[in-house]
Amino acid sequence: xxxxxxxxxxxxxxxxxxxxxxxQIAIRTSSSTQRNYRYIPTDAEIVLEEVAHHQGQRRExxxxxxxxxxxxxxxxxxxxxxxxxxxxxxxxxxxxNLGDAHWMGDILSDYGxxxxxxxxxxxxxxxxxxxxxxxxxxxxxxxxxGQHVQYTTELLVRELLTNPNSCLRTYDPEQxxxxxxxxxxxxxxxxxxxxxxDYSTSMYGxxxxxxxxxxxxxxxxxxxxxxxxxxxxxxxxxxxxxxxEPFHGLLxxxxxxxxxxxxRTQQQTAAPIVISVELSTSFVNEYPxxxxxxxxxxxxxTDGRIFNGLFQREATAMSNIIQQNLTASHHxxxxxxxxxxxxxxxxxxxxxxxxIFYSGGNHGTCTSVRRNLEKEVYHCSKSFxxxxxxxTRRPHHGMWLSTFCPTPGGDSPSAKRMFDAVIMGCIPVVxxxxxxxxxxxxxxxxxxxxxLGFSVRLNAADFxxxxxxxxxxxxINKSRPAGILDQLKQLPEAEVKRWQVGLAKAADLYSWYKRxxxxxQNPLQASVLPTxxxxxxxxxxxxxxxxxVRWPACQREYAANPWTKNSNKKFKC
Numbered sequence: 001x002x003x004x005x006x007x008x009x010x011x012x013x014x015x016x017x018x019x020x021x022x023x024q025i026a027i028r029t030s031s032s033t034q035r036n037y038r039y040i041p042t043d044a045e046i047v048l049e050e051v052a053h054h055q056g057q058r059r060e061x062x063x064x065x066x067x068x069x070x071x072x073x074x075x076x077x078x079x080x081x082x083x084x085x086x087x088x089x090x091x092x093x094x095x096x097n098l099g100d101a102h103w104m105g106d107i108l109s110d111y112g113x114x115x116x117x118x119x120x121x122x123x124x125x126x127x128x129x130x131x132x133x134x135x136x137x138x139x140x141x142x143x144x145x146g147q148h149v150q151y152t153t154e155l156l157v158r159e160l161l162t163n164p165n166s167c168l169r170t171y172d173p174e175q176x177x178x179x180x181x182x183x184x185x186x187x188x189x190x191x192x193x194x195x196x197x198d199y200s201t202s203m204y205g206x207x208x209x210x211x212x213x214x215x216x217x218x219x220x221x222x223x224x225x226x227x228x229x230x231x232x233x234x235x236x237x238x239x240x241x242x243x244x245e246p247f248h249g250l251l252x253x254x255x256x257x258x259x260x261x262x263x264r265t266q267q268q269t270a271a272p273i274v275i276s277v278e279l280s281t282s283f284v285n286e287y288p289x290x291x292x293x294x295x296x297x298x299x300x301x302t303d304g305r306i307f308n309g310l311f312q313r314e315a316t317a318m319s320n321i322i323q324q325n326l327t328a329s330h331h332x333x334x335x336x337x338x339x340x341x342x343x344x345x346x347x348x349x350x351x352x353x354x355x356i357f358y359s360g361g362n363h364g365t366c367t368s369v370r371r372n373l374e375k376e377v378y379h380c381s382k383s384f385x386x387x388x389x390x391x392t393r394r395p396h397h398g399m400w401l402s403t404f405c406p407t408p409g410g411d412s413p414s415a416k417r418m419f420d421a422v423i424m425g426c427i428p429v430v431x432x433x434x435x436x437x438x439x440x441x442x443x444x445x446x447x448x449x450x451x452l453g454f455s456v457r458l459n460a461a462d463f464x465x466x467x468x469x470x471x472x473x474x475x476i477n478k479s480r481p482a483g484i485l486d487q488l489k490q491l492p493e494a495e496v497k498r499w500q501v502g503l504a505k506a507a508d509l510y511s512w513y514k515r516x517x518x519x520x521q522n523p524l525q526a527s528v529l530p531t532x533x534x535x536x537x538x539x540x541x542x543x544x545x546x547x548x549v550r551w552p553a554c555q556r557e558y559a560a561n562p563w564t565k566n567s568n569k570k571f572k573c
Contacts, residue, residue: 081167093176112225127188134192177546205250212270237548246278280434290554298510299416315400357402364411366573380473399424431460433572454502508533
């Protein structure tokens with residue numbers, strides 16, 4: 001009889017908790033309708049859903065049903081987590097967002113407790129509000145065909161560290177060796193829009209600046225509502241900040257180049273571990289220890305069609321058409337402008353019938369390099385002309401179909417095109433002096449990835465002036481370097497094959513998602529856990545920086561050679 005009563009009480013508790021959760025959903029859905037954004041379940045609701053699949057875990061379920069998360073709780077299926085063997089397994093503490101289930105207890109400041117008294121409330125951090133809008137409408141960072149897709153590093157890192165299937169997160173800050181600050185500056189800056197940019201420094205960005213520059217934690221406690229205890233413990237050297245854009249971070253200053261954004265905007269010489277997509281050759285050479293303190297990641301590509309094979313299948317179908325056009329023009333000879341002098345027969349194959357592909361704008365810095373490159377390829381590459389005439393202009397198809405992909409810098413030394421080329425097997429021809437390949441010997445001589453094994457480097461400064469006559473495609477001055485087509489034509493065939501083999505290793509390393517024909521078109525929007533080479537490498541890099549162990553060397557280095565605003569003001573083309 002007592003067993004039946006206990007069981008009844010347990011069932012009543014479950015039913016009551018479910019009703020409570022449903023009522024909260026109704027309240028928040030109503031609020032979100034007024035604010036025009038979609039409700040996202042709290043962490044507790046997500047975890048509760050996971051627990052529902054595990055029978056017999058009543059103790060854990062009761063903790064969750066009471067709105068609390070047991071910090072020692074471990075799922076039975078952790079053995080299947082891809083990062084189960086990592087030394088930071090259950091060691092990354094993620095600061096809570098306002099309204100999360102673990103927005104409670106000692107992690108909150110006095111201001112945070114005051115915020116709790118106002119819940120439930122439609123108030124969310126501004127970057128989360130824009131994030132919800134963009135995800136629901138498939139815009140901005142969640143538009144795989146849009147420009148902002150290149151700025152999704154902060155969203156991918158968040159997914160990696162908070163997805164319950166990664167098993168990296170701990171809810172007990174005392175057990176953590178790393179602390180992730182879930183601030184999304186790129187999302188906040190772009191406001192889920194193509195045009196509505198906010199260049200002002202937000203009070204949240206300023207709060208973090210106050211900590212790393214002055215050791216002042218008051219704004220953090222007031223505006224984030226969180227304790228500063230763990231910032232103080234190791235001076236923030238075990239805290240993770242993520243910046244998805246070279247020119248943006250805690251500040252959004254315009255018309256600055258060189259070291260400014262690394263040192264001022266993103267605070268890469270301060271204590272926190274900074275994850276970013278760019279560091280220049282000049283910065284790495286001048287501050288190697290500070291570069292090693294931080295983590296340089298590849299520009300991301302979250303288009304599932306690259307990894308599920310759709311783009312490659314489309315490109316393969318196109319290659320047959322292109323090959324027919326190239327072969328016909330080569331043998332008929334009546335259209336001399338379609339002859340293929342820049343291609344050797346060994347390089348012409350059914351998979352990559354075009355010798356070269358280039359697509360890029362003429363804005364930003366080093367525009368003369370890109371302008372001259374574009375004109376030479378457009379007017380003098382016969383295979384590109386056939387491609388451009390008969391095929392779609394989608395860059396992904398062009399890269400799949402080509403042997404070489406010139407990759408000059410963009411607004412800064414780096415550009416997403418460098419990594420797109422690698423992922424799609426097109427040999428990148430780097431034309432940017434200050435560009436640094438992540439995880440390579442260019443970043444740290446102790447790394448084992450040598451960019452010369454999968455890419456070509458040309459002196460971009462040579463292309464700042466016109467090298468060929470675009471009508472005759474002949475060199476303007478034989479005493480100067482030849483155009484890019486002649487330079488690539490002179491490369492030994494054995495080298496080309498060696499680079500193509502090396503691309504396979506680099507492509508895996510620079511991919512956030514594994515190749516899987518079941519992968520959805522928009523995995524970031526669908527909250528798919530990234531488990532590609534880039535994700536695994538990031539976990540490894542975080543392991544090496546747990547506890548802030550690399551900060552002291554950077555601190556000494558920068559103290560001996562502080563940057564001044566008058567030095568390193570420009571990038572080298």
